[in-house]
Amino acid sequence: MPLPRSILSTDMEPCDADLKLVRGTWPTDIGGYYFISSPAPEYKGRHIFFADGTIYRLSLKPGEFGAAPDAFAFRHGIIANPSHRLRKKAPQVFRPTLLGVASPFGNTNTANTAQLPWNDRLLVTGDVGRPVEIDPVSLRFLAEVGHRTQWLDSAPAFPVLPVVTSPAHPVADPERHCVWTADYNMMTHKVGIVRYDGGKEIKRWPLKGAVMRQTMHTVSQTREWVLLMENGMRVDMAEMSGAPRKVTTFKEAPLYLVRKDDLERTPPGEPVPFQTIPIAPECMHFYANYDDSDGIKVLFEHSTDSDIAVAVAPGDLDIWGRAIDPVLEGMYGLALSPPSVTLRELDQETCTSKLIASYENPEYLWNVQTSAMDWSRKGLEKPTLHHVMYNGFRPEGITQRQLALYADRIDTSRLPREETAPCLASFDWRRSLAPRALYRFRTDEWATSPTFVPRNPGAFGDSYESADPGGHDGYLVVVVQSEEGFRIELFDADKVSQGPVAVLAQHGHRVPFVIHSSWMPRIKHADQLDRLRFSEELDEARLRTLPGELADIARDVARELDAELGYT
Numbered sequence: 001m002p003l004p005r006s007i008l009s010t011d012m013e014p015c016d017a018d019l020k021l022v023r024g025t026w027p028t029d030i031g032g033y034y035f036i037s038s039p040a041p042e043y044k045g046r047h048i049f050f051a052d053g054t055i056y057r058l059s060l061k062p063g064e065f066g067a068a069p070d071a072f073a074f075r076h077g078i079i080a081n082p083s084h085r086l087r088k089k090a091p092q093v094f095r096p097t098l099l100g101v102a103s104p105f106g107n108t109n110t111a112n113t114a115q116l117p118w119n120d121r122l123l124v125t126g127d128v129g130r131p132v133e134i135d136p137v138s139l140r141f142l143a144e145v146g147h148r149t150q151w152l153d154s155a156p157a158f159p160v161l162p163v164v165t166s167p168a169h170p171v172a173d174p175e176r177h178c179v180w181t182a183d184y185n186m187m188t189h190k191v192g193i194v195r196y197d198g199g200k201e202i203k204r205w206p207l208k209g210a211v212m213r214q215t216m217h218t219v220s221q222t223r224e225w226v227l228l229m230e231n232g233m234r235v236d237m238a239e240m241s242g243a244p245r246k247v248t249t250f251k252e253a254p255l256y257l258v259r260k261d262d263l264e265r266t267p268p269g270e271p272v273p274f275q276t277i278p279i280a281p282e283c284m285h286f287y288a289n290y291d292d293s294d295g296i297k298v299l300f301e302h303s304t305d306s307d308i309a310v311a312v313a314p315g316d317l318d319i320w321g322r323a324i325d326p327v328l329e330g331m332y333g334l335a336l337s338p339p340s341v342t343l344r345e346l347d348q349e350t351c352t353s354k355l356i357a358s359y360e361n362p363e364y365l366w367n368v369q370t371s372a373m374d375w376s377r378k379g380l381e382k383p384t385l386h387h388v389m390y391n392g393f394r395p396e397g398i399t400q401r402q403l404a405l406y407a408d409r410i411d412t413s414r415l416p417r418e419e420t421a422p423c424l425a426s427f428d429w430r431r432s433l434a435p436r437a438l439y440r441f442r443t444d445e446w447a448t449s450p451t452f453v454p455r456n457p458g459a460f461g462d463s464y465e466s467a468d469p470g471g472h473d474g475y476l477v478v479v480v481q482s483e484e485g486f487r488i489e490l491f492d493a494d495k496v497s498q499g500p501v502a503v504l505a506q507h508g509h510r511v512p513f514v515i516h517s518s519w520m521p522r523i524k525h526a527d528q529l530d531r532l533r534f535s536e537e538l539d540e541a542r543l544r545t546l547p548g549e550l551a552d553i554a555r556d557v558a559r560e561l562d563a564e565l566g567y568t
């Protein structure tokens with residue numbers, strides 16, 4: 001069965017819906033809000049991940065935000081950050097490239113991939129740009145995090161929009177009450193670690209001598225350490241100049257360990273000590289056990305032989321030699337090998353890792369996608385279940401170009417002879433990641449964006465916690481998309497194999513491609529805080545390098561934002 005065309009169709013406008021229960025029983029011990037991020041495909045350009053961001057919010061109790069008493073409000077907001085506003089006012093000067101969407105102003109900040117709930121605040125992120133803060137209730141843009149001059153700006157000559165490459169997955173520190181993230185320069189490969197304490201400023205420390213040859217997607221942490229790792233999206237400079245792509249992802253990538261105490265005693269701007277541990281195979285998402293009293297244990301979701309940089313282009317043939325439907329252009333290169341999850345213990349003294357457990361299942365588990373875990377403090381310290389979504393073996397998402405590039409490192413005998421279905425898997429931390437449950441969707445479905453929601457959230461003190469934290473005492477909220485439309489499936493997190501306990505949908509409602517999701521126990525309007533203003537970043541000397549009409553548009557956007565946000 002083909003991939004659902006609707007998820008990549010460029011003529012779909014994001015819109016609100018009121019979802020109703022169409023199957024099962026909606027539990028009474030669930031609440032809070034489920035968020036998902038989407039690169040709105042009306043401007044996907046050469047790669048779906050470079051489209052401007054949209055955020056969706058689902059109320060997990062019925063009858064909110066104008067929905068009927070038996071309906072669940074599903075609301076959306078466009079991430080109207082400065083680059084989105086500039087593109088709307090001057091669309092003719094923006095053009096998609098292999099590194100994003102460029103313009104005389106600079107590059108767009110996509111903010112289309114993931115969210116970081118941080119107490120009552122909500123940051124939205126993408127790999128190409130700084131984190132963006134939005135109001136969790138109105139879903140309106142509030143600010144970008146950190147002045148461009150504080151980040152490692154890969155394109156300081158751009159007059160208005162910098163190129164800040166920071167990972168889509170920063171992490172909130174529950175004890176030091178800050179956000180840890182990082183940045184890197186795609187040309188020089190230099191890398192730094194960044195701390196955000198919530199105000200206008202960020203703090204940044206260079207990792208002198210560390211290199212980020214590809215890109216960086218995830219930041220993880222233990223109580224004492226911050227972990228950064230390179231992931232497999234690699235820029236081919238020759239391809240940037242129009243030549244056919246020649247490079248593949250590196251199979252082994254450096255993981256950098258930085259001690260939090262070292263960061264606290266090092267003045268920002270000064271190099272901070274770090275250790276380097278090689279990890280293979282390549283990996284987009286990894287999660288450390290917060291409790292490091294008995295060693296640093298990390299779960300890696302390896303994305304073996306997938307290549308995000310090889311997006312479907314006009315005229316591409318798929319792995320079976322069929323012409324790929326043009327509607328799928330921009331889809332990223334899906335996996336040519338079955339992915340494994342591994343559990344490793346890191347040794348910062350010897351800079352090595354010890355493999356504790358590894359699991360793969362070529363029959364069911366292809367194309368690791370996104371995952372769900374208990375983000376409560378106790379859940380991080382003592383994880384029980386880690387839930388991973390796999391999209392299945394999808395021939396239409398693998399081009400002949402990608403097959404040729406990876407021919408010498410894949411085992412074609414392991415490629416399934418038929419398309420396989422998405423599968424949700426629960427791995428048990430308590431039993432060395434033994435799979436506790438698998439649930440298969442249909443092959444014509446695209447299942448995605450799982451998030452863990454604790455049972456009876458808030459009933460036991462911490463609003464993120466259930467009675468028995470760790471990832472099993474609660475629910476998984478999952479998006480399922482097909483040509484029949486969009487629906488939300490709700491699973492008992494401890495019994496995923498039994499299938500959804502409830503399904504929400506609105507007849508005919510469709511949603512574009514979505515990526516990561518998250519959950520907040522409550523939402524309230526954002527407090528008035530001292531946030532970065534776009535107008536503060538505008539520099540008249542830089543603006544004079546632009547044609548006059550474009551400089552005026554930038555000034556207009558600054559005035560518009562200052563007025564909307566109450567600064568004037």
Ligand SMILES: [Fe+2]
Nearest residue numbers: 168217285516
């Ligand atoms: Fe991600």
